[in-house]
Amino acid sequence: MTLATRRALLGTALAVPFIRPSFAQAAPIRVGVLHSLSGTMAISETALRDTVLMMVEWQNSRGGLLGRRLEPVVVDPASNWPLFAEKARELLQVSRVDVTFGCWTSVSRKSVLPVFEELNGLLFYPVQYEGEEESRNIFYTGAAPNQQAIPAVEYLLSADGGDARRVALLGTDYVYPRTTNRILRGFLASKGIQGADVMEEYTPFGHSDWQGIVARVKRFASEGKKTAIVSTINGDANVPFYRELGNQGIKAEDIPSVAFSVGEEELAGIDTRPLVGHLAAWNYFMSVQSPANTEFLNMWRAYIRNPRRVTNDPMEATLIGFKMWAQAVTQARTTAVDPVRTALYGQKVAAPSGYEVEMHRNHHLSKPVMIGEVQADGQFNIVYRTPTAIPAENWSPFIPENANRRR
Amino acid sequence: MSKRLLLCLLLLIAAPLGARAQDGFEALAARLGGNFNQQAEAVERLGALGDPRAIPLLQALGDTRLLRLADGGVAVQDGPAPPEGAQVLRINNRVRAAIRGALGRLQLVSPDPGERRRAADAILRNRSADDIPLLEAALAREAVPAIRARMELALGGARLAASDPAAKRAGIAALGTSADPEARSLLLAARAANAELLAEIEAAVAAIDRRLALRRAAETVFQGLSLGSVLLLAALGLAVTFGVMGVINMAHGEFVMLGAYATVLVQEACRGVPALEPWSLPLALPAAFVLTAALGAAMERGLIRHLYGRPLETLLLTFGVGMILQQVVRLLFGAQNREVLSPAWMTGVLVLPGGVQVTQNRAWIIVFSLLVLLATLAAIRLTRFGLEMRAVVQNRRIAATMGIRTGRVDAMTFAFGSGIAGLAGVALSQIDNVSPNLGTGYIIDSFMVVVFGGVGSLAGTLIGAMTLGLVNKLLEPHAGAVLAKVAVLVGIMLFIQRRPKGLFALKGRAADQ
DSSP states (O other), X not given: OOHHHHHHHHHHHHHHHHHGGGGGGSOOEEEEEEOOSSXXXXXXXXXXXXXXXXXXXXXXXXXXXXXXXXXXXXXOOTTOHHHHHHHHHIIIIXXXXXXXXXXXXXXXXHHHHHHHHXXXXXXXXXXXXXXXXOOTTEEEOSOOGGGTHHHHHHHHHSTTTTOOOEEEEEEESSHHHHHHHHHHHHHHHHTTOOGGGEEEEEEOTTOOOOHHHHXXXXXXXXXXXXXXXXXXXXXXXXXXXXXXXXXXXOOTTTSOEEESSOOHHHHTTSOOGGGTXXXXXXXXXXXXOOHHHHHHHHHHHHHHOOTTOOOOHHHHHHHHHHHHHHHHHHHHTSOOHHHHHHHHTTOEEEOTTSSEEEEOTTSBEEEOOEEEEEOTTSOEEEEEEOSSOEEOOSSOTTSHHHHTTOO | OOSTTOOOSOXXXXXXXXXXXXXXXXXXHHHTTSOHHHHHHHHHHHHHHTOTTHHHHHHHHHTTOEEEOTTSOEEEOOSSSOOTTOEEOOOOHHHHHHHHHHHHHHHTTOSOHHHHHHHHHHHHHTOXXXXXXXXXXXXXXXXXXXXXXXXXXXXXXXXXXXXXXXXXXXXXXXXXXXXXXXXXXXXHHHTTTOGGGHHHHHHHHHHHHHHHHHHHHHHHHHHHHXXXXXXXXXXXXXXXXXXXXXXXXXXXXXXXXXXXXXXXXXXXXXTTOTTTGGGHHHHHHHHHHHHHHHHHHHHHHHTXXXXXXXXXXXXXXXXXXXXXXXXXXXXHHOSSOBOOXXXXXXXXXXXXXXXXXXXXXXXXXXXXXXXXXXXXXXXXXXXXXXXXXXXXXXXXXXXHHTTOOHHHHHHHHHHHHHHHHHHHHHHHTTTSOBSTTTTHHHHHHHHHHHHHHOTTXXXXXXXXXXXXXXXXXXXXXXXXXXXXXXXXXXXXXXXXXXXXXXXXXXXXXXXXX
């Protein structure tokens, strides 16, 4: 043993008892928040920033983690996809965060993915998405298509959902709707619905003039078969879309629509009375009755102090991700990425949805699927839920080139 | 007895199950408190029973005002909140459709003509051969021609569902005389089960299609005009500031957004005052105009006038101002959309002669945009301010020597253009999101309209906006929304190559630059 090593060892031995009593002064654990606070996505993502900050405060009130305080580092990628990658690099290299919660759109996630892989960071992504991805540096706490899109369409085809035999797929023109609709076309074909019985239309982000498309859907519905709308419309464009549905008198009993990106937060900007009965599929609704949800709502109300602010599915997914990460850090006794990743597999959390969700080795959760009807007060009435949590299939069997990557 | 929390007298004790065929009103009503399947079945049987006592129950169930009481009975909620131990009954779309059909059967003989009309439409949608005698009886008593037509259609639908071929033929013929997409859908759905009547069905569908084709063409034109009117509103203010003054105002979209937020504020101020509530939109017009005009005047005097003749700097400056305004609104109001309620006279569908259906809010916006255009024209042509404005545009120096305070005219012109943007914001709050990003969606389109129509020409702005709207909507069904927009942009690029000054080229300060 060289002198230098011996000294180092001696130093450690001396230092450990010396440091232990002063844990309060130990370097804080840094939690990165990578959500757009300006630009088109701000409407959805600011609530997620608030959720992470709330969870950090909550964890600190319970004594932090490993005896260290948590310190949030908030950056604003401004709904600008390349800026997401820059801000991710800044978080990892300059702020040296131990974990990051962030992104909403798939395009932003695809933009930061190489950065997190290169620098071996840890990202929790809280939004339902199209699947076909699995990075060792990302944990996906939102739904994969088999946990949202497919059960929702299955419901529309059932007797309770209206026995639809014709489907209009309406979406915003980017990767999530296009991939989801490709999967859904495969699924519908397996149910015997194909060809002229499927209509597909895409619109730009922020599209506001829906009169032509809604009129075409009406025409599409007058072909003698029960028709339903499956909407992957994202962001702001939903408000004028639903307003047009209401104005053109499309009632949910005649042409039900199910949406995958419309939650309580999006409905807050709409007069929902004409929309009663239209559907949304998620893994959580604010109206769920469960002890964990009551706790979540109380925590949120105490934190945000604004009775008008609601909770939604991506917020719940953020909370699940945060709790799982905190449990994994406690279990691994470190915040280093590799041990935390290993510790994350198999973590379980009693989610506000009222089910116990588990992180699997494919970096996705098992989650319950719920279908809710829009109510006049902007909340959802849950009309269907799966009896148990369903494991994610992030590689869809309906995308042939990736189906063999399933495990 | 406290009237507030008073429950409706109907307290229905669950009757024992069994003897289903003889189930009376009470037993069926109690079953409304069951699961979705039991609810749907009970609703249908209540409709068939024909007991008018079911009407308030079914309506309450549809409006989620029906309660399941602790003892298993059901009652209509009367107070603002359900009493202790009672639970609001929830329904799904299947039950909702059953309620509509049952109410249709029960209300077909209602004294209210609106209810009878809705009832006939409901029966058409939930038709069954059992309704034939009901409809025939109702038709015999009906005097209003429009309702008779709907009832005949419903009768046609019910006959089509009958098993007797003669009745079916009569049903097909009745449906074939309409121009109703619903009737078309019924006929097409009946094809599979009625192979022997295929020729008649096809003929009836073809007859409906002929009538629908004209109507659809008219509706497409309306959609084009509606999009055109939105473009016109967004571009009019710019036609003044950019077209007349030659100032490239990138913050124009933000003025539109501020107009929309002014609407939100006025609406919130009116909330709770029943006399004002339906008129909050007209009241918002002056508020939005004054707010944005004042801001425009301040911006012109404080910033822009120092940069006249330097278009690049003006562009950057106004772009920055736009971003500041956006962020200020985001800080004050939050990034979330704000809800703007549409008054009753602006919601729903307006049926024009010939059965052409147009949405009320868009019809109003077309009217409003033309009114704003006329007001702008009048202000420029008929008022002293307009005269001075035109004089300054044509020759600033000579205008100044005539005693016109050109600086003041500049400020007023810019304020006027900004105020029009605010008015556009009030209208756009009815069809678009009121969020801090509202304006960014319109700025490009507005410049496109002004450049295409011809800088400085209001007539050009009108024709340009309407042309773009119509072309967009005519292309959309064939090319899709994304490609239609691309095609319009490419078309404008080619057009500007040929005619750089747009449709209507004008002379003036802007034309000289």
